[in-house]
């Protein structure tokens with residue numbers, strides 16, 4: 001007859017194997033893989049001139065130095081592994097023409113020195129490598145540019161490093177029938193109207209607008225949402241650039257907002273007590289812009305629902321958008337923890353029982 005401890009050991013080994021197999025493979029294959037297929041089936045075919053975009057928002061790579069050594073190293077390793085695994089799966093499933101990194105690849109505020117920034121940047125590029133033939137677009141996030149309370153000199157150094165290592169912070173990128181406007185809203189965030197600042201923005205927008213363009217569909221890309229800057233700037237951007245779509249990250253959650261220029265101008269004129277002189281309507285007609293807030297792809301940000309965004313833009317400018325949801329790593333890690341606690345308690349119970357027998 002088989003001893004009870006042998007039976008228990010066999011149960012623990014088999015259940016351990018099942019927990020790992022389910023978490024690391026079967027949960028995605030049986031649930032999320034099906035959601036991805038359904039989401040991608042809702043998009044138009046990749047051919048016929050449709051341009052496929054993959055959005056990677058707020059990967060926020062962790063550093064281990066601010067956590068207890070072993071736990072910090074494990075969390076960094078696990079988060080990096082999770083990000084790399086699902087990014088590769090998303091690349092293979094979506095087969096994008098363009099991959100748009102929405103900013104905050106750095107996971108901490110106050111990255112102290114330039115060398116640390118470069119080590120983050122190297123790690124990021126190794127994890128999120130994009131094959132030849134696919135266009136990567138890099139947006140700068142607030143954490144990439146030095147965090148909230150860094151000194152001005154540090155922020156300038158970080159901006160220069162970002163531009164040297166990735167691409168200009170503000171720029172226009174043309175891809176087939178699409179014109180992407182990359183604009184960093186960080187300097188304008190919650191900043192009261194100020195002639196110097198507003199003139200700087202207007203100059204940038206006028207320069208962008210004066211450039212000859214092949215792209216008929218205009219897409220605004222920024223780390224912060226356009227509604228995070230003051231309303232008069234929001235109106236100026238829509239009036240000058242006429243974007244049809246906008247994408248942002250930073251909030252970590254998914255969101256969708258329709259911006260109606262006419263309503264925004266009416267609201268603005270009302271709160272500013274401006275007399276109605278027909279100035280609440282843009283002379284070129286009303287402009288509407290759909291804004292999509294892309295959720296973070298990294299569970300280590302603490303958000304329960306993480307995803308990659310995917311969009312398809314046809315030659316007629318029509319956009320289809322979907323989210324590829326990711327398995328909850330927190331739930332998976334809880335499963336591992338409960339399993340290890342059960343194994344630990346059983347081992348302790350066995351050890352106590354053996355000690356009693358030998359007394």
Ligand SMILES: [Zn+2]
Nearest residue numbers: 104141142250
């Ligand atoms: Zn951010």
